[in-house]
Every structure is written in C-alpha cells, then in structure tokens.
Amino acid sequence: MKLTVVGGGSTYTPELIDGFARLRDTLPVEELVLVDPAADRLELVGGLARRIFARQGHPGTITTTADLDAGVAGADAVLLQLRVGGQAARQQDETWPLECGCVGQETTGAGGLAKALRTVPVVLDIAERVRRANPDAWIIDFTNPVGIVTRALLHAGHRAVGLCNVAIGLQRKFAALLDVAPHEVHLDHVGLNHLTWETGVRLGGPGGEDVLPGLLAEHGGAIAEDLRLPRPLLDRLGVVPSYYLRYYYAHDQVVSELREGPSRAAQVAAMERELLTMYGDPELAEKPALLAQRGGAYYSEAAVDLAAALLGGGGSPYQVVNTLNRGTLPFLPDDAVIEVQAAVDANGAVPLPAAPLDPLYAGLVANVTAYEELALDAALRGGRERVFRALLAHPLIGQYAYAETLTDQLIAHNREHLAWA
Template sequence: MKIAVVGGGSTYTPELVDGLAALPITELTLTDPASDRLAVVGAMAARMFAKAGHPGTVRWTTDLADAVEGASAVLLQLRVGGQRARLADETWPLECGCVGQETTGAGGLAKALRTVPEVLRIAERVRALAPGTWIVDFTNPVGIVTRALLDAGHRAVGLCNVAIGFQRLFARLLGVAPADLTLDHVGLNHLTWERAAWVDGTDRLPELLSGHPGELTEETELPADLVRGLGVVPSYYLRYYYTHDEVVAEQRRGPKRAEQVLDLERRLLAMYPDLSEKPALLEQRGGAHYSTAAVDLLTSLLGDRGDTQVVNLRNGGTLPFLPDSAVIEVPARITAAGLVPLPVRPVEPLFSGLIAHVTAYEELALSAALHGGRARVEAALLAHPLVGRYDLARRLTDRLLAANRDHLPWAA
C-alpha cells in the first residue's frame, strides 16, 4: 500500500508520519516543491519509520507524478504561498476592521482563491496516474476545497481535527474512553457545534456544560455564559462570529499567528536533522490529534471498516435547508465504497441560519476561485456574514487583489 503526501515538506509532517507508522504501508512518498525543506523532513520521516521498526520504504521527491503514481491514497496538506501568504491573510483584513484569519472571512477567501486551482491541478495528475484512489484533503479551507474536488468528479473527502479534539476533551473530562463517546457534531468545516455527547445511550453534554465551564471556555475561547446560553459547545472558530470585535482588537495587538508559526518552523527545521521522533515543540504548531484522525480515516477507507467518523462530504439532503451539492461536516459511515452521512436531527434556527449563510458564501467563493474576476470576489465578500457591506467588500477586494497578484494570474 502506497501513501503519497502532497505538501510533505511541511514541518507538521512528522506528526502525520507518527500516525502512519502504525499502518501496513509498503511505501510512503512525500512530495513538495520546496526541495530543501523536503529533504530535511523526508530524512526525518525515514528515521521515524526505522525507529518504529516499520518495514515500509520512505521516499521524497519534488516530482508530483512520481509521488502519486499508483498510490492507494493521496493526502493533501499544501499551502500556496507558504506562511508569508498566511501572514498577509492575517494582516490586510485588519486594515478594514475585519478579522484576519486564514480560513474564514476575507483572508479565508484569499486562501481559497490561491488554493483551489492548484489542488485541482494536482487532482488531475492523481486521476491520470492513480485512477480511483482516494484524495484526503486537510488543506484549508477544507469545505471549499473538498467541494471543488467533488464537483470535478474526484473521489475525495475532507478532514478536520475539530471533532476528534472535542471527542478527546469530553472523554477526558468525563473519565471515559474516547471510543465510548459519540458526538452530535453538525455544521460546515470550521463552523460546527457539538449538540450532544453520547455515552452508553445517555447525553452527557449537559453535565459537561454545568460541571466544566472553565475547560470549555479555554477550548472555545468564548465566554462561559454564552456557551451555557447556547446549550451546545461551538468550535473555536465560532469566536470569529460571536466575538468579532474583541478578536479584531486582540489581533491588532499582535503578534500574528503566522509570525509565531514562522518562528516555530525555523526552530523545528533546525532540530529535525538530529531527530528520529517528533519533538514536544511540534505540539505548538497546532493540529492536535491530526495524525489520529488521518490514520482512522485511511484505515476505514482502505480497510472497509464501516465505522463512523466526522468528515466533510456532500450534503445530499442530510441538512434539508442546504443544497444537495453543498459540503457539510457531520458524522458519516466510512467504507471502501464511499461515505454515507448519518441522519441528523433538525438543526436549530440559531445554527441553521448561519450555516445557510456561510454555505452561500462558499458557493460564491468557489466560483471566484474557478473563474476569477473582481466582481466574483466582491460578491463572495458581500455574502460573507463577517463582511456583508458593499463599501467594506470593495475595500477588502482591493486589498485582497493587491496582496495576491503573484498567485492570481487574472488579477495582474
């Protein structure tokens, strides 16, 4: 079984490799255009496999075709423009009084515009050289990227670590094994709520809300009274909606997350040549439980386990207030033949309204990413609930295009 990782030069790859070392892989191939980083990370990945006693081969190459040919699964974790582009996404929206973030708002749109064309180019190579293989997307914004892949006819699924993070947190707080706790997780990527936490047929979420407000506040970075009032646990990313102005003020004080990650990457790359296991410093890079989620999904897709995991997939009527073609993030049954979303109980208006609003934005964002054009960018921003004003959408469009001319040929 060959697994290919596109974006394998990422400093986060050792986290993924740590999990993949538990799978019966015959070949793990990392590919990345950044040859210097790739050589450092690839050599470390090989040492990690060796230390784990894994018989599989680890290779790294800048040749995409070589990497994906014959792969059983291809994992996407690329970042077009690198952390410098991310820093821009986190900076110029603040000039207009908006959240600067790489997966939502104006910065998230900029990342989608840069990312979707490149992901589709890669996916076409996969289709030609490994027909029928699964493409697992970790690349943000996951919902929009997964929708682009599915619309183009690829066998794709999107994955995020939010749900598995909450599952682990709730299990720890309740003193149960994570496998014994099931979430009622609903929404879109980076726009989700935990509406129940089932253990042995009993919903333990009320107990969590009343007995662990401090831990939930720390995890979500939202006020405890807001979380209690909602009666659910929102994802961390809901803070950009529920406490927008406070977040903007915080971001203006700095430092930017991209600046912190740039420093972490410098330190990690200096450490990696001497390591054969992931360092504790890597935990500060973000993405807790990322490798666990990846391994679980790959095991089910390739081994046909038929278990339930939270993934990003077609709506297909699961949420009746959304188009069937939308991509949602809900529990689904995972088999080698495909993904089947589990039934979802009616979604409360406070949540369904925002889900529908952001879904409309995502459809417009995908159109802008596929076809370009200032008017499409303005329309997507106008539709986003964090923007929503024409004058603001125009100013943000000016800044977005100016910051991304090197990545958007049609914007030059």
C-alpha cells in the same frame, strides 16, 4: 499499500509519520511518498520521517520527490496538506483585513477567501494528475479552507473526502473530562468546516446516552476557557461551538486582539524555523514536543482512521468528515459540503441522519454556505466582481464599502497567484 502526501515538506508531516508508525496495524503502509517542491525542507522532513519509522520498527519505505506525477503513480490514497504561497501569504491573509476592522484569519473572512482563490486551482490540477495516475485513488484533503477545497474536488468528480482535526480534538478533550477512552465518545457534530457545533456527546455510539448537559454543568468553565468564550454563553446555548465560532460570536474583541499582538502566522513561522533546525539533528528520531504547539493536534490519528476506512482495511465505522450534504441538512443544497458524522467505508462517506438544527445555527450555516458557493465560483472563474460578491455575502464583512476595499486589497496581495488578475 502506497500512500502519498502532497506537501510532505510541511513541518506537520512528522506528526503524520508518527501516527503511521504507531497505528501500523490499522493502516499497514508499505510505501510512503512525500512530495514537495521545497527540496531543502523535504530533505530535513524526510530524514526525520525515516528515523521515526526505524525507531518504531515500521517496515515501510519512505521516499521523497519533487516530481508530483512520479509521487502519485500507483498511490492508493493521496493526502493533500499544501499551503500555496507559504507562511508569507498567510501573514498577509491575517493582516490586511484588519485595516477594515474585519477579522484577519487564514480560513475565515477575507483572508480565507484569499487562501481559497490561491488554493483551489492548484488542488484541482493535482487531483486531475492523481486521477490520471490511478482513477480509483482516494484523495484526503486537509488543505484549508477544507470545506471549499473539498467542494471543488467533489464537484469535479474526484473521489475525495475532507478532513479537519477540530472534532477529534474535542472528542479527546471530552473523553479526558469524562474519564473514558476516546473511542467511547461519539459527537453529534454538525455544520460546515470551521463552523460547527457539538449538539450532543454520546457514550458508546450514535444511539448512546447524551451526556452533554452533565458535561457542561460539571466542566463548562474548563470548556469555555479552552474556547475563549464566556461560560454563561455556553450555558445559554446548551451546545459546544467550535473555537472558530469565536470569530463570529466575539468578532470585534478578536479584531482588537489581533491588532495588538503578533500574528499567528509570525508565531508559526518562527516555530517552523526552530522545528526545521530540530529536524536536521540526525539523533532526533521522534516528533519533538514543540510540534504540538504548531497546530493540527491528533491529525495523524484522524488521517489514519479515515484512510483505513476508505481503503477497506478497518478504521472507525463513524467519523467526522467533510462530504456532500445529500439532504442531511434540508435547508442546504444537496451538493453543499458539510462537516458531520458519517458512515465511512471503501465506497466513501455517507452522512448520518441529523436532528433538525436550531435556527440560531442553521441561519449562519446557510449564510456561510452561500458565501462558499460564491467563493468557489470566484476561485474557478476569477474576476473582480466575483470576488466582491463573495466578500459581500460573507457574514463577517457584509457592507459594500468594506467589500470594495477588501476586494482591491485581496487582488493586490495575491496577484502572483491569480492567473486572471
């Protein structure tokens, strides 16, 4: 089995390598290729990756290359974890929207649109090259904004599934609170990528007992603190929103906080410099503790589980993924991409039936789905007017004066990445 990681020079990669090493019985990788144009980073990450495999006794080989076509040749699955423009572009995404009093964030609002415009054309080019190399290869997308990128891949006919670590993180937290093994916790997880709610927490599988009411009653304070939302709000909702919902439910408060402190991009950039120094230590043969602060917790477990299921070698039968709606949420188009529990096997991901979604959440899901459709149109066809329409449609922007200003700022800050600008 050959797997390729595009964006293999990311500081995330040792988390993924550690998962491949620990879970080799679930996903027996024989050859792993890390692809990245940044040769200096790739050398450091690749060296640590090989040492992790050696320390844990994994028999697979790890190679590194800047040649995408060589890297994906013969791959059974390709994982995408790239960041077009690097942390410098992320810093801009998190900064200029604040000038209009709008959230500055790399996947939500105007910053998220900027990232989509930079990313979708690059990902589609990579996917076409993967298809030429092996039309049966699966593409697992961890590249943000996952919902829009996965929608682009699926609309272009690629064998693709989107992956996010939010659900597995909540599953692990709930399992710890309930004092049960993570695999015993099944989430009724519904919505869009970075716009989801846990409407049920079931023990033992999709038809298991829903323990969410008791979980909120006993541990609502701790859950609310993790989400940085007030406990009374969770009690009123009766569900657990993704922490990304804070950008919607506490927008002005978040903007105020973002204006006061250093950006997440600046924090991550500093962390990455320290991590890369650590990775260069020839004695280091495990992922450092600092990596847990980088983000992407449990990404490796989720990626292994998904790849194993898609490649027919095992994996959990039900997983939270990003895939086509196909009537699951009847108020959305069938070709919208939703993030829900799905049955996953070698044929792909099929969403499990979902209970009717409360209008309190369905309205926001429908709104953001419409924005994502316009965002993808702007990413594929370009043009100032398409960017404006997407920004005007976004529920965190909405006002025409803001949309006009943000359109000009987005184009100015991303011109080098926009072929049409």
